[in-house]
Amino acid sequence: MSAQGLPVTPSQTVGPYLAIGLPWEDGPFVVPEGTPGAFAISGVVTDGDGAPVPDALIETWQADPDGRFAHPDDPRGPAAPAVPGFRGFGRCPTDGQGRYRIVTVRPGPLPDPGGGTEAPHLDVSVFARGLLNRVVTRIYFPDEEAANAADPVLAAVEPGRRDTLVAVAEPGGFRFDIRLRGDRETVFFDV
Amino acid sequence: MTADLRPPAGGRLILPGYQRPAGVHPPLDSPEYRSSRQRAPLRPLVPLPHALTEVTGPLLGSERVTPADSDLTTRHAGEPLGERIIVTGRVLDSGGRPVPDTLVEIWQANAAGRYRHQVDDHPAPLDPNFDGAGRCLTDSLGRFRFVTIKPGAYPWRNHLNAWRPAHIHFSLFGRAFTQRLVTQMYFPGDPLFRYDPIFNSIPDAKARQRLIATFDMDLTEPEWALGYSWDIVLRGREATVFENAGEGR
Numbered sequence: 294m295s296a297q298g299l300p301v302t303p304s305q306t307v308g309p310y311l312a313i314g315l316p317w318e319d320g321p322f323v324v325p326e327g328t329p330g331a332f333a334i335s336g337v338v339t340d341g342d343g344a345p346v347p348d349a350l351i352e353t354w355q356a357d358p359d360g361r362f363a364h365p366d367d368p369r370g371p372a373a374p375a376v377p378g379f380r381g382f383g384r385c386p387t388d389g390q391g392r393y394r395i396v397t398v399r400p401g402p403l404p405d406p407g408g409g410t411e412a413p414h415l416d417v418s419v420f421a422r423g424l425l426n427r428v429v430t431r432i433y434f435p436d437e438e439a440a441n442a443a444d445p446v447l448a449a450v451e452p453g454r455r456d457t458l459v460a461v462a463e464p465g466g467f468r469f470d471i472r473l474r475g476d477r478e479t480v481f482f483d484v
Numbered sequence: 485m486t487a488d489l490r491p492p493a494g495g496r497l498i499l500p501g502y503q504r505p506a507g508v509h510p511p512l513d514s515p516e517y518r519s520s521r522q523r524a525p526l527r528p529l530v531p532l533p534h535a536l537t538e539v540t541g542p543l544l545g546s547e548r549v550t551p552a553d554s555d556l557t558t559r560h561a562g563e564p565l566g567e568r569i570i571v572t573g574r575v576l577d578s579g580g581r582p583v584p585d586t587l588v589e590i591w592q593a594n595a596a597g598r599y600r601h602q603v604d605d606h607p608a609p610l611d612p613n614f615d616g617a618g619r620c621l622t623d624s625l626g627r628f629r630f631v632t633i634k635p636g637a638y639p640w641r642n643h644l645n646a647w648r649p650a651h652i653h654f655s656l657f658g659r660a661f662t663q664r665l666v667t668q669m670y671f672p673g674d675p676l677f678r679y680d681p682i683f684n685s686i687p688d689a690k691a692r693q694r695l696i697a698t699f700d701m702d703l704t705e706p707e708w709a710l711g712y713s714w715d716i717v718l719r720g721r722e723a724t725v726f727e728n729a730g731e732g733r
Contacts, residue, residue, distance in 0.1 A: 314591025
């Protein structure tokens with residue numbers, strides 16, 4: 294076996310002052326404001342006491358509605374963006390009540406290297422004081438029952454916890470709360 | 485609309501994943517760091533295979549960055565107080581390949597150890613000429629360069645007489661969701677290292693040393709600024725999938 298190569302740089306917490314360096318004014322907009330079909334995904338980040346986390350940052354990454362990524366490592370090759378101005382990436386700090394909100398469109402399903410199909414989803418990173426590394430979760434959609442049932446990632450999660458990865462429909466979009474620790478703790482992935 | 489789910493050659497989608505180095509990052513459960521006791525998850529992490537969403541990622545380009553964003557000392561009419569420094573290095577992957585055109589974001593305290601943030605009530609002065617945030621894109625060889633001032637140490641109430649060693653926060657994207665990294669760069673010879681539960685949350689002492697920049701006289705500019713170099717290594721790709729993929733062809 295070949296050498297491992299250069300050793301990786303370790304992670305450290307973002308600390309309490311990430312708001313100095315990381316938020317962008319347009320960060321929450323995965324698609325431009327006013328994009329047809331756009332909706333909000335919003336929620337509250339809470340800690341092990343159920344208290345809101347007012348100094349977290351949420352980042353999301355997703356395919357476009359056709360299930361494509363404008364990225365050279367997508368082996369299916371380039372595709373014209375399905376939505377003008379689609380960025381795929383969202384970033385939002387939590388407010389004083391622990392709330393975040395991004396504006397996006399629904400991603401398409403994705404082929405999986407194992408030969409299956411992944412249900413529409415967003416990958417999510419959560420950064421906060423108290424987290425020495427990001428924690429990673431996924432947002433799935435509640436009205437994709439058949440696709441979710443066939444999703445290989447959801448299938449690997451114990452059934453009683455899968456609902457922590459599925460957003461809840463609400464007027465104007467979806468709600469997805471993130472419980473970092475304890476009661477009904479959100480499923481986090483080792484990425 | 486039906487998504488095109490076909491792999492390129494009609495066969496199975498070939499996706500090399502990223503390496504998963506063990507023992508590098510701090511455990512989320514690090515009770516010496518008090519804030520982790522309320523916030524670190526209790527349940528074990530669920531392994532996530534590296535599929536399309538994970539091996540791609542945001543490629544945030546020059547539309548987000550101007551050349552002036554990498555100099556934190558020229559944002560105001562006057563110059564900030566403190567020791568002017570140059571911080572430069574390369575972003576590489578663990579295969580030794582440079583990571584070009586990737587966004588690097590930094591933020592830090594001022595020379596007195598005070599952050600420009602409403603929550604920071606450390607009784608040290610704010611500097612009207614220092615905001616403490618910078619950005620740049622790496623060049624074609626993965627290099628970044630910032631001009632700033634050396635941040636001060638500051639107290640943080642984690643335990644009695646707790647002080648953070650001087651540090652600059654770094655945020656990196658790489659080219660894939662798997663490569664995202666937020667970390668801190670420290671300065672050589674800091675007497676606070678042995679007392680700091682955040683620095684010491686990294687289990688391997690050698691890995692800790694990789695967060696400490698090197699003072700470099702060759703980067704130091706006469707009559708102007710001290711130079712520090714610091715390379716950042718993001719996880720690289722697994723080679724095994726490529727090897728297997730070649731067998732049937």
